[in-house]
Amino acid sequence: MSIVLWTAVVLIGGAGSVLRFLVDGAVGGAASRDFPLGTMAVNLSGAVVLGLLAGLVLGHNAALLAGTAAVGSYTTFSTWMLETQRLTEERQHRKAVVNVVASLVAGVAAAALGQQIGQLIGLHL
């Protein structure tokens, strides 16, 4: 519980949020008017990386910094839900359902894939 560790959590959390904003903007762009692809890209890429970190079985501090702080702040649940709710408000029910179901199915698959890769890397380290 050191000051240095928690300062790092704060700084990495800020950086992860900025990275999310940049990736969302780069992927979403004009297409995000129709479907929130930017958020989905952020969340799925984050799920792969966090799965990978889980597969590596890091120590406590490394998991806190790389997992909870970095990848945790990079991905977002709140924006995913907001975009889903706004789609239903616009009567885009099919897109709203796709946004939820595809994110969940691909999200768990992405995390599982990352975990497999992490375990393979762990075996060779």
Add this chain to the structure above:
Amino acid sequence: MLPRVDRREIAAIFAGGALGTLARAALAEAFPHPATAWPWPTFGVNIAAAFMLGYFITRLTERLPLSSYRRPLLGTGLCGGLSTFSTMQVEILKMIDAGAWGLAAGYTAASVAAGYAAIHLATAMVRRVRVRR
């Protein structure tokens, strides 16, 4: 194809994201749980962040005069940093790996239902207050 970068907007996202992440990480550290127990820290921050985001975004886009830095600070930064999708997915994966299918299904359904309801409720709350002229 990066968007044009506004340094103050980036600083606002950084500040909000740092604060949200600190709160989420502190809760996760304070309330550790085994893989087959309900992940209250993640569930709590996600639903709270969804409610806050619904409130902030509806107020900022429909009720308040245009401001450049409130949305990046409170929405993209604070709520985005406070909530997490990846941790939830890895928690679900670990529940499935442990054979706790019911818990995995319940946690997934409850997160989506409560997150959606939180956005809906916060949005309705803001809209019930008539626009002041």
